[in-house]
Amino acid sequence: MIRFEKVTKEYDEETVAVKDITFEIPSRELTVLIGPSGCGKTTTLKMINRIIRPTAGRILIDGSDVTEMDIRQLRRGIGYVIQNVGLFPHMTVKDNIATVPKLLKWERSKIDVRVEELLQLVGLEPKSYANKLPKELSGGEAQRVGVARALAADPPIILMDEPFGAVDPLTRVRLQDEFARIQEELHKTIVFVTHDIDEAIRLADKIAVMKGGRILQFDTPEEILARPVEKFVHDFMGSDRALKRLSRIPVLEYIEKSETIDINGGWEQLGVTKEEFVWALDDSKKLIGWVDVSHSSRELPLREALTEMLEEEILSPDSTMKEALSRMLESGTMALPVVERSGRFLGQISLSKIQELTKSVREEE
Numbered sequence: 001m002i003r004f005e006k007v008t009k010e011y012d013e014e015t016v017a018v019k020d021i022t023f024e025i026p027s028r029e030l031t032v033l034i035g036p037s038g039c040g041k042t043t044t045l046k047m048i049n050r051i052i053r054p055t056a057g058r059i060l061i062d063g064s065d066v067t068e069m070d071i072r073q074l075r076r077g078i079g080y081v082i083q084n085v086g087l088f089p090h091m092t093v094k095d096n097i098a099t100v101p102k103l104l105k106w107e108r109s110k111i112d113v114r115v116e117e118l119l120q121l122v123g124l125e126p127k128s129y130a131n132k133l134p135k136e137l138s139g140g141e142a143q144r145v146g147v148a149r150a151l152a153a154d155p156p157i158i159l160m161d162e163p164f165g166a167v168d169p170l171t172r173v174r175l176q177d178e179f180a181r182i183q184e185e186l187h188k189t190i191v192f193v194t195h196d197i198d199e200a201i202r203l204a205d206k207i208a209v210m211k212g213g214r215i216l217q218f219d220t221p222e223e224i225l226a227r228p229v230e231k232f233v234h235d236f237m238g239s240d241r242a243l244k245r246l247s248r249i250p251v252l253e254y255i256e257k258s259e260t261i262d263i264n265g266g267w268e269q270l271g272v273t274k275e276e277f278v279w280a281l282d283d284s285k286k287l288i289g290w291v292d293v294s295h296s297s298r299e300l301p302l303r304e305a306l307t308e309m310l311e312e313e314i315l316s317p318d319s320t321m322k323e324a325l326s327r328m329l330e331s332g333t334m335a336l337p338v339v340e341r342s343g344r345f346l347g348q349i350s351l352s353k354i355q356e357l358t359k360s361v362r363e364e365e
């Protein structure tokens with residue numbers, strides 16, 4: 001845990017970058033510092049690895065005051081990733097990643113194994129990339145190498161300052177997804193500075209919203225989206241807060257039971273039903289498609305009333321409610337099926353359930 005106790009940073013009399021902040025950054029989670037330009041995010045971050053010293057207050061890592069720790073030991077335990085990476089231009093990718101392990105005097109063979117493992121982890125084929133120079137990399141690739149370098153000596157803490165700020169929006173989303181996957185595996189204590197609210201919502205376990213050197217709200221993205229404590233936070237989260245909140249909610253929590261039919265049987269399975277359509281399954285409960293009950297003649301074989309599903313109309317248990325909504329809008333349907341990777345049908349997500357969720361956000365305002 002990283003604890004800030006009444007921390008202030010004054011650059012000069014006029015510039016108080018951070019004003020008396022007290023908060024706790026939990027271990028093994030990703031905490032985002034967000035806020036407008038100049039609000040003190042980078043200063044807060046750099047005080048953790050002592051690039052900047054606080055004017056007043058204390059920062060404790062697992063109970064130890066950072067100002068009293070040996071600086072080399074402190075920095076060894078903290079990986080650091082910045083925008084535009086800061087890779088050494090004359091060194092290969094491999095040597096860049098090996099910087100800290102070399103300082104720690106690891107054996108050559110151990111370093112080689114680690115570099116290869118890290119390149120794999122960040123999605124770069126070691127054979128093709130290990131010997132490239134930074135200038136031979138795209139922005140996204142360079143950023144991946146930056147992440148690999150920060151992870152090299154397996155530090156428990158990683159500080160990241162706008163790490164994906166300099167890449168195009170599509171690459172940025174891909175990097176965020178990959179990074180989220182890496183964090184799910186490694187569970188580092190990460191402090192991540194951004195001013196991109198979508199990035200914060202996508203990645204954060206906790207968000208600290210900053211303004212004028214203070215933390216206005218420190219909570220989970222869900223809580224900040226549902227209950228912003230003041231107008232600034234409300235406005236900063238954007239007018240589409242309800243939609244953003246949906247992007248944090250997995251469909252798994254809201255799957256509804258719905259009527260199904262065995263496609264190998266006949267119409268008699270249905271009996272009297274209020275449903276306009278039902279999901280059609282095969283013998284092993286795999287989803288085959290759907291059957292239009294209200295417009296099909298029960299004189300014809302059941303299979304003739306079957307409509308097969310398109311891949312993009314099927315949700316997986318880890319899809320979000322926002323994905324469910326956008327797919328419903330694209331396909332013009334009021335409900336979509338949720339199917340496990342194995343093909344097993346779990347139930348459905350309906351538009352009315354999504355409306356209930358967004359309505360509850362509005363009512364809380």
Ligand SMILES: Nc1ncnc2c1ncn2[C@@H]1O[C@H](COP(=O)(O)OP(=O)(O)OP(=O)(O)O)[C@@H](O)[C@H]1O
Nearest residue numbers: 011015016017036037038039040041042043044195
């Ligand atoms: N070395 C410095 N000397 C004087 N003032 C500084 C220094 N570094 C930052 N500041 C000032 O401190 C305040 C906070 O800066 P900081 O870089 O922490 O903000 P930030 O939220 O990270 O901003 P941005 O999103 O623009 O990077 C700003 O007013 C900035 O101008």
